[in-house]
Amino acid sequence: MRITADAxxxxxxxxxxxxxxxxxxxxFDATTTRKxxxxxxxxxxxxxxxxxxKEAIVTCMVMEAQPVAAQINPDQHDTLExxxxxxAAYSMRVLKPYRRFLLPLLxxxxxxxxxxxxxxxxxxxxxxxxxxxxxxARPFVDAQRFTPVxxxxxxxxYLGVLAHWIxxxxxxxxxxxxxxxxxxxxxxxxxxxx
Amino acid sequence: MRITADAxxxxxxxxxxxxxxxxxxxxFDATTTRKxxxxxxxxxxxxxxxxxxKEAIVTCMVMEAQPVAAQINPDQHDTLExxxxxxAAYSMRVLKPYRRFLLPLLxxxxxxxxxxxxxxxxxxxxxxxxxxxxxxARPFVDAQRFTPVxxxxxxxxYLGVLAHWIxxxxxxxxxxxxxxxxxxxxxxxxxxxx
DNA sequence: TCTATTATATGAGCATGATCACAATAGAGC
DNA sequence: GCTCTATTGTGATCATGCTCATATAATAGA
Numbered sequence: 001m002r003i004t005a006d007a008x009x010x011x012x013x014x015x016x017x018x019x020x021x022x023x024x025x026x027x028f029d030a031t032t033t034r035k036x037x038x039x040x041x042x043x044x045x046x047x048x049x050x051x052x053x054k055e056a057i058v059t060c061m062v063m064e065a066q067p068v069a070a071q072i073n074p075d076q077h078d079t080l081e082x083x084x085x086x087x088a089a090y091s092m093r094v095l096k097p098y099r100r101f102l103l104p105l106l107x108x109x110x111x112x113x114x115x116x117x118x119x120x121x122x123x124x125x126x127x128x129x130x131x132x133x134x135x136x137a138r139p140f141v142d143a144q145r146f147t148p149v150x151x152x153x154x155x156x157x158y159l160g161v162l163a164h165w166i167x168x169x170x171x172x173x174x175x176x177x178x179x180x181x182x183x184x185x186x187x188x189x190x191x192x193x194x
Numbered sequence: 195m196r197i198t199a200d201a202x203x204x205x206x207x208x209x210x211x212x213x214x215x216x217x218x219x220x221x222f223d224a225t226t227t228r229k230x231x232x233x234x235x236x237x238x239x240x241x242x243x244x245x246x247x248k249e250a251i252v253t254c255m256v257m258e259a260q261p262v263a264a265q266i267n268p269d270q271h272d273t274l275e276x277x278x279x280x281x282a283a284y285s286m287r288v289l290k291p292y293r294r295f296l297l298p299l300l301x302x303x304x305x306x307x308x309x310x311x312x313x314x315x316x317x318x319x320x321x322x323x324x325x326x327x328x329x330x331a332r333p334f335v336d337a338q339r340f341t342p343v344x345x346x347x348x349x350x351x352y353l354g355v356l357a358h359w360i361x362x363x364x365x366x367x368x369x370x371x372x373x374x375x376x377x378x379x380x381x382x383x384x385x386x387x388x
Numbered sequence: 389t390c391t392a393t394t395a396t397a398t399g400a401g402c403a404t405g406a407t408c409a410c411a412a413t414a415g416a417g418c
Numbered sequence: 419g420c421t422c423t424a425t426t427g428t429g430a431t432c433a434t435g436c437t438c439a440t441a442t443a444a445t446a447g448a
Contacts, residue, residue, distance in 0.1 A: 004413095004414065004415080004425075004426085007426095008426085011426095011427095032403080032404060032405080033404075033405060033406080034403095034404075034405095042427075042428090043427060043428045043429060044405095044406090044428085044429070045406090045407080045408085045427070045428055045429065045430095046426080046427055046428070047406095048405090048406065048407075049426070049427075052406095053405080053406080054404095054405065054406090107301060110304070110357065149372065149373060149376055152354070152358070152373065153351070153354065153373075153376065153377060153380065155354075156350060156351060156353070156354030156357075156377075157347070157350060157351070157354075159350070159354075160346070160347065160350030160351075160353075160354075163304065163350075164346070178343065179343060179346065179347075182343055182347065182384075183347060183350075185384065186347065186380055186381065186383075186384035187380065189380075189383055189384055189387060190376075190379065190380035190383055190384070193383060193387075198395075198396085198444070198445085201396095202396085205396095226433080226434060226435080227434075227435060227436080228433095228434075228435095236397075236398090237397060237398045237399060238398085238399070238435095238436085239397070239398055239399065239400095239436090239437080239438085240396080240397055240398070241436095242435090242436065242437075243396070243397075246436095247435080247436085248434095248435065248436090
């Protein structure tokens with residue numbers, strides 16, 4: 001059983017490595033499941049023993065890149081804007097290697113609003129991110145203010161930023177940072193104001 | 195030539211009717227292009243002489259439902275919130291018959307942020323909606339304030355509302371209206387404030 | 389009215405994500 | 419070692435969005 005478990009993990013890693021290589025080289029769409037399988041030296045069917053869908057491979061990559069807990073200290077910042085900006089910027093730094101093929105993840109993390117999927121990995125990412133946002137907001141706003149609607153609106157704005165980021169052509173992605181800045185300002189203004 | 199043009203239009207309508215019927219009955223995903231073609235009494239290939247993709251059929255339906263110009267009078271409202279709410283609510287009333295299968299349109303109207311597609315019909319819808327928003331904002335905020343970033347943020351929020359709407363299970367979709375209300379409040383607060 | 393040209397319809401066929409019945413294999417019990 | 423069972427690998431196969439060479443019909447020209 002030990003050996004088998006190791007072998008499984010090896011295959012898993014081989015698939016992830018092969019997929020990442022191809023995604024980087026030829027993009028997500030041009031990377032067929034057959035190519036991934038061939039590149040990883042396994043049969044096409046085997047691929048789906050490890051990942052339920054092609055998108056799940058991307059989701060999985062991103063999940064493994066996320067460190068256990070975001071390294072933002074809630075007490076480190078003077079304003080909520082600052083804290084949220086640091087958190088978002090940090091998340092995006094982690095996501096950066098996958099920027100160019102993040103779209104499928106966005107579509108499946110977005111769509112759950114449409115298809116309330118089961119225990120999807122994308123959902124976990126979302127939940128973790130939002131939990132951190134809430135924790136960061138705690139010192140600055142009354143807990144009652146942070147309703148589910150607030151979470152939802154934050155997430156919508158965050159997705160909007162990511163969607164823009166995916167194709168941001170500006171040299172250092174400064175367009176995206178500006179958008180992020182404005183989005184957070186808008187959100188915080190609303191959350192604290194009124 | 196006259197007869198042919200008529201025949202083309204007839205076929206077009208037959209396709210749209212067949213598709214709408216199937217989408218309503220069995221949903222977007224379960225409606226295959228073959229089923230649409232069969233239901234419309236044409237060959238599968240013919241379908242694609244009229245619509246480039248399956249999603250385009252939905253987009254087309256929605257476009258035809260949109261009246262030439264949104265019937266909102268800019269001078270009719272006392273506050274920007276009111277005006278924007280009226281506009282969004284009106285748009286959603288128009289979209290209501292298609293609510294359940296709006297997802298593909300959202301994904302292609304959203305994705306263009308990712309894939310800056312050519313002259314897609316979905317883009318037109320977006321542009322028209324945003325133009326109206328800008329016109330409504332004119333009496334209330336300085337024109338300089340309504341930057342492209344502002345448009346983008348409005349659109350993101352609006353899409354968030356629509357995405358929630360698609361699966362809103364509350365009896366009269368009051369959850370969505372609440373979300374819309376908050377989203378607009380947030381946007382207007384930011385646009386006017388600071 | 390007959391032919392030539394153009395526009396439209398057709399369905400076999402392709403690419404690809406995913407499935408599934410079956411084959412190979414590894415570990416457990418003896 | 420040897421069987422037996424459960425787990426994992428395999429590739430033929432399916433479903434479906436879409437394409438394309440060809441067939442068909444419709445109009446223009448004579």
